[in-house]
Amino acid sequence: MPRQTLKFVNVAKQMPEKRDGETRRRDFDEIYESFKPEEAQTQAGRCSQCGVPYCQVHCPLHNNIPDWLMLTSEGRLQEAYEVSSATNNMPEVCGRICPQDRLCEGNCVIEQAGHGTVTIGAVETYITETAWDQGWVEPVKPIRERSETVGIIGAGPGGLAAAEQLRRKGYQVHVYDRYDRIGGLMIYGIPNFKLEKYVIERRARLLYDSGVHFHLNFEIGRDMTLPQLRQHHDAVLIATGVYKARDVQVPGVGLNGVVRALDFLTASNRKGLGDAVPEFDSGTLNAEGKNVVVVGGGDTAMDCVRTAMRQGAKSVKCLYRRNRQNMPGSQREVANAEEEGVEFVWLAAPKAFLGDDHVTKVRAQRVHLGIPDASGRQAPQIVEGSDYDLDADMVIKALGFDAEDLPTLFACEELETTRWGTVKVDFRNLMTSLDGVFAAGDIARGASLVVWAIRDGRDAAEQIDGYIKRQASGTTAGARPAEAVAAE
Template sequence: MAEKMLKFVDVPRAMPEKRPPEERRRDFHEIYREFADAKAAEQAARCSQCGVPFCQAHCPLHNNIPDWLKMTAEGRLQEAYELAQLTNTFPEICGRICPQDRLCEGNCVIEQSGHGTVTIGAIEKYITDEAWERGWVRPIAPAAERAGSVGVIGAGPGGLAAADSLRRMGFQVTVYDRYDRPGGLMTYGIPGFKLEKDVVMRRIAQLEQGGVRFVRNCNVGGDGPDDLSFAQIRERHDAVLIATGVYKARDIGGPGAGLPGIVPALEYLTAANRKSFGDEVPAFDSGELNAAGKAVVVIGGGDTAMDCVRTAIRQGAKSVKCLYRRDRANMPGSMREVANAEEEGVEFVWQTAPKGFVGDERVRGVRVIRMRLGEPDVSGRRAPEEIPGSEFTEPADLVIKALGFEPEDLPALWNEPALEVTRWGTIRADHRTHRTAMPGVWAVGDIVRGASLVVWAIRDGREAAEAIAAELEAAERRPAAAE
């Protein structure tokens, strides 16, 4: 064992410096400063180099974390980057937005022994940012070109991961996306204070330089000038991968649910992210999707809700409150994000749920009832129950619904009844190969899993690329065998 490692007893855990709340409330820049070289090496040296690394086992991509930590501690930074990118298509993005507290860091052995986890995510981000800065990240250059053509529908993390893998193998890849910029939720859903947009755009540029073709503003099944049908895309390619994600917002009922001023989370976040690109956003400029000067109430407890409350703070909201029906311990969002939000001035109103909305021409408040936790439900979590007689009104000028997402009805939208879906509306696909019941069609990411993490979509995309490549290679060999 190298002397540089096993420093967790003597060296305390440290994260990169976090900008003060009063400073970060005023902008959309990332809240953590960069590690210095020495600090990154010092923190990497805390790794205990486990024989059975739980961090790696609990990473969906099974990243070889102990080895690239050791390389970082020893100053072998380029080797650390090259090893990290072997298993992760976008390590600079995962280092920023993965919930490490629930995955790799949450299962770190030295964390379990009371010494504080290794700061894996921050080091992963540092390694890849240094790689970009030093020119180690290069355009894709396949060893040989192949005739096989793959169409990818959706330019989110699953689709882009598959496109990257297939292009590296020499296949011709075209990505179709409904938006004017690729990236999916990484571009228009996740705010800049968690993932600055130039980080995503430089990766898109790298894919384009490597030969991946993007068809923007193409809403599959739509009737716009740039839209195509699913059948047309299948005709153009030898294989098609569906990676559309899930964008249909879960709604909320009750009296007054249709009042102006009650908006879906993704609509709100997309407007904010478009403004960061300098786009014209009439709904933002009119104030409809702008929290400035307003009493904001966000309903929900996941990471999207955290994105909304922290965006509202930066837009200059008068107050920001988050209603969640369970307590802090049972919140699905990252605890790190909750802490960041509280530092920035967000108030959490735990164990509360909306019963309706009040207002005339627009929303003026949320009718709220207090909850208590009862017996566990089928998921094992204690089910929230209403407390009779505990209703009150929470004033609100803007209410943001962050209750999660559901799949769109793709068989109907695409006029493809043969596209099989589950009872939840997600596409039915083999969990290993990601093949659907339709010949030559695969599906990955949230449209198969339901709303999930970016890292799982990346894993799905990489696995599907391997399965697609195997089938296209087999098809290439068949004519030769027939001769």
């Protein structure tokens, strides 16, 4: 067979067809179409198969990207899927929402050489969707079942990745989540135009079929404390994520119409799922007909501005204290937002939210970027006397997330946390201060990406497996069966 790769010298980079901004702001459908088979094969063939694959190096999961690109270029899609899924429990999710421009694609060798990156994320999505369509994605079937049980707190990407890996090893896995659906922020925090809900629901069904037990609407600390949960399992994994919204300390922050990003996104996603959402119906969390100002510059802020446009906002502005080059969110997301009519107000910070009872304006100040701070980024400095006002009927605070007070929430004061509120772990084995209790994902590392949560969940599963086997040496007894937990 003639070589199918190294075509970057005469084949240009091509993304799947993208709907125009005016059309896509009318609905919540995904904005990209899927590659056609010949398009995916051609684009995968642009890979240079370089000796040092920086795409793989800069992927948190270290996905074997060159190999599955080569297999795709040769039309060997089932093999490509097997390679892709060997290191990633949710390739269909990462292909859609990973900031590839900051990770694999941003470090692609041919991108650095000026030929335009291989469209890795789009090809990854194509491979996995083909696998689902062809029935290649099958439930986990352990070689043998083990008696030991593992309790996982949190049904987000970290918890789900760990659950699948532990089921592969034969453990009895029970996942506890305080929400009524599986997926965490993937189901309630990320809008459909980036990740349609059927993608998560399909993966959840697969885990059900794999023998994972889910206990939904089950809150640790309310329905059972962490010490009590430990009695039911041989090991416990805390994978709750971080949900406590960071606030901005300015006058008027308590006015009606000033809302938190997650409240806004959750209301929109629940409405799309068909739930009754009184705060949306009343207009409190609905941007229709309003002048909206979103404060922040990360991926959550991008989700908010693009959601507000689709809800029919009169205008949407994103207020960010740094410039485009220093924005933490994906540049691809910024471009998509601009195409959909979002206005970015760079180098600006809120000084106050104005209004009697309900917000009517945001008083902003211009910002100058000074010398780099400890993080290496230029520190924002307020320009005195530069105040100006922006019309605002709704202000959405998208300033990031911190950890909740888990020792208090879980009724377990012995659980040690860091000065940032995250759970303190030994990063050699991901174990917390409590024997047999592990932590992974955002609750251990701080707010981060879905792909990092998946990586941490996989690592935690390995560490839990090693811990249980060491504990069980000389005995086969497990903890009390966890089926009794939901009934108590």
